[in-house]
Amino acid sequence: MAFYTNYIPDPFIYKIYEETLNQLNDFFGFKWKENKPKIYVVSNRKTINMLVQEETKRWVVGWPDKKDIFILDRKNYEKESSEPYREVYYKGLIIHELVHSYFSKITKDRYEPMWISEGIARYLAGENNYRKKPKQFSKFLKFYKLRADNEVYHESGHAIKLLVEKYGKNKFVKLIKQLPSVTSKEVFNKLFKKVYGFEANYDNFNRLLNSDSF
Numbered sequence: 001m002a003f004y005t006n007y008i009p010d011p012f013i014y015k016i017y018e019e020t021l022n023q024l025n026d027f028f029g030f031k032w033k034e035n036k037p038k039i040y041v042v043s044n045r046k047t048i049n050m051l052v053q054e055e056t057k058r059w060v061v062g063w064p065d066k067k068d069i070f071i072l073d074r075k076n077y078e079k080e081s082s083e084p085y086r087e088v089y090y091k092g093l094i095i096h097e098l099v100h101s102y103f104s105k106i107t108k109d110r111y112e113p114m115w116i117s118e119g120i121a122r123y124l125a126g127e128n129n130y131r132k133k134p135k136q137f138s139k140f141l142k143f144y145k146l147r148a149d150n151e152v153y154h155e156s157g158h159a160i161k162l163l164v165e166k167y168g169k170n171k172f173v174k175l176i177k178q179l180p181s182v183t184s185k186e187v188f189n190k191l192f193k194k195v196y197g198f199e200a201n202y203d204n205f206n207r208l209l210n211s212d213s214f
């Protein structure tokens with residue numbers, strides 16, 4: 001199948017893109033100079049479905065493909081999705097997908113565990129601010145393998161926030177740099193424990209959540 005694309009300078013997107021790359025270079029600790037991520041703006045649901053080769057849910061408004069990202073055109077945002085359009089959400093969407101680009105570059109295109117890859121995208125995009133932090137964690141760890149499920153985002157974003165703000169970004173980057181050698185959930189759990197010194201389970205994350213500084 002064929003897709004027609006046009007290069008259109010878009011100062012609104014370009015500004016967010018430049019700011020985000022600076023922010024993410026700093027967070028992930030390398031300067032992305034060559035073959036940088038490209039943003040493809042997709043005009044409607046039908047084209048999204050053809051690109052990803054499935055009938056997508058209406059809340060799907062962007063996705064990564066290795067280092068490149070696809071986002072629904074903001075002009076058709078409300079018509080072609082279930083999401084309300086607000087500039088701050090759209091900016092969050094672009095940042096979120098670009099975090100996946102960096103993640104993919106570091107992990108050699110591994111996105112699992114999903115709670116890690118979606119959690120860091122949500123946290124760095126500021127999307128944790130859209131909803132109150134959870135009182136208890138009870139769901140995010142079941143998202144290891146990738147699947148289209150809206151439920152992964154909320155708890156994962158807050159779980160990653162705790163990891164980054166409590167233990168620093170370097171430890172987090174150290175963890176994800178080792179994901180290419182992870183072959184199963186069990187191997188990941190061992191790696192996590194080696195890096196953080198505790199097991200990735202609800203008890204430990206709830207303890208972090210309820211500790212004084214948060």
Ligand SMILES: [Zn+2]
Pocket residue numbers: 096097100117118121
């Ligand atoms: Zn995502």
